Amino acid sequence: MKRIGIVLALASVTLATACGSGASSDTSEDAQSLVFVNYGGEAVNAAEEGWLKPFSEATGVEYRVDSPFEAAKVKAMVDAGKTTWDLVTVDPGTSAKECGTLFEERDPDIDMAGMDPKFVNDECGVPVYPQSVVLTYNSEMFTGDDVPTSIADFMDTERFPGKRIAYDYITTLPALLLADGVDKDEIFPLDFDRAESAIDRLGADLELHSDLAQETERLANGDFAMCLCFTGRVETGARQNPNLEIVWDGIYQTWTNVVAVKHSQSPESQQEFLAWLADPETQAPFYQHMAYRSAAKDSGPEVPEKYRRFVSSANEEAVKGNEAVTDVDYMKENQDLVVQRWNDMTAG
Template sequence: MSTQRLLIPFIATILVTTACGSATSGEEPRAVPSDKITLAWQTIGGETMNQQAKSIQEPFTAKTGVKFDNVSSPTYISQLQTMVEAGKTIWDVVHTGSYLANAYCGTLFEKVDTSRMPATLVPEGTTTECSVPGIKFASEFAYDTTAYKGTVPTKVADFFDTKTFPGKRVIYTNPKGTLEVALVADGVPPDKLYPLDVERALRKLDTVKSDIIFAPSYTALQQNLVSKQATMTLTTGNRLSIINDSGGTMAPVWDFTSWDYANWLIPKGAPHAKAAEDAIVFALEPAQLIKYAAMSGDAPVRTDVDPNTIPYSESAKLFNPFLTSGSGTMVRQDNKFWAENVAEVTKKWTAWQVG
């Protein structure tokens, strides 16, 4: 799937050095005119793809002549692993979460020159040799305002109180963010969450399992809330903004919120690794991050960019915990824990979900 490719009326004079074939082919690099390069850029698709095209790719094309071919792939890690193991990587940039950057730096992802990136302007522990984070997002608890009148949910424990707050709860089929909420609701102090007690979290979730709808995609989760099939959810703030813009009537519960961040990484053996790094450096500049944040409802990780100055829509402001309006207790998800334990946690989660 490709975004619109911008045509420029002149031949770009900037040359980007890139290797023939893969970045690890061992061949001597040669200079390729930047307007002859097309970067294969992976995202999960949907609005994310369109937002990155508008805020990052089109300006970079206008500046350098480098074009983009967007790839929508929700199962990108397994695909990337197959490519790398076969020595046939065809992607140049992958958009992914923090724990995968930690888990696969140097094996599935290329190391980069982080001195070109704002590595000193992000929270400690968020960088790797392969990445500097770009955008942060939150996992939030929200409810349908038309379902509850008078007494409304005010804390994450209310997600598990089906007597006071009856109705279906819809969650995405991913344990990350959900297990944290379950443990806090069960009495674990937010600053003592990690390492996660997965069995305890699942026992807590088991108390409302019959009232949970497991959505296989964010689109399905959105449909459940807009159509009023569910009255509560645990999902990302940017998704909640989209839901309300699509006819939803959701409100956030600012009690406990966990957050994570996303990276742009270069796959091992990327065909155009140098141009890909240039594009990532460009993406991490304030102008591009601000534009992307305003469109997505997320916030830049850079500490020198104040999210309160970003021109968010009203729905994005409503679900954005990074603004000064207040968002309860905020905890950053432990990317080291998730990097080391994601396979085992996912196995337990899946067994619980289908059991």
């Protein structure tokens, strides 16, 4: 696509003049607009400051943001042929499963060479912010030196009493199985019966929440003692309460893909934005605003000092090799089953 080359050329100009006048360019007489959707909270602000504003200044493409992402809403839009969300962030399993059905394939002119190949799992998504689900606790809720030291402590309500909170989505399943003692190399295929048993044993001590931002807010407020949380969200909660602590012994590693939703009214701008993210230099500014590392080859830019205690790649010694990684092939083939079993075991 000819315009992609123009956009990438403008990207280098935008980066070079970031401290200058901020003059914008327009690559088209009929500039399109985009609606970008992610999971809300600080991630929206980081996407705006790190990606959307620079992209808009370089291209003249207008944008707005929405949240949270809902897979069912995307499917309804595509089925009706009336897409109002142009770009969405999804887990790699959803990206792989719905590539070509709900999501457009990347333009072949988009250069993915700068991305870490272990995160490039389909023909639709551009990978961004690899992230970990970790046990996080509010140290104000515990006294003395007996504090959680392993993800297994999430299940130990006798030694560590207090309510637990986790994200009401399938990304919690692998972390929950890890907490229940499943070896990191045996997380997949998912043991649904064991996961359901773990949820039943936690009973009223576990609450599932559909809002990632509020999840860490409530942990910081003292409403909960522990959380299975995404690391970047822990950092935003720690701004409110610095007593949030991460346990690195036992983590679930995954990442996010940005994809273009089918039937958009701005297909060229969709692909241009994907090309923008596929360039390590123009993906990098996001990581000045939120505690994640880049999906670029060689890990991209250095993690800012203020974020280092929240990023797994900066705490590898503490992780002790106890890290389960998402199995994209399994999730692609079993996504519907995983969602159904998760909904069944968490209903009511």
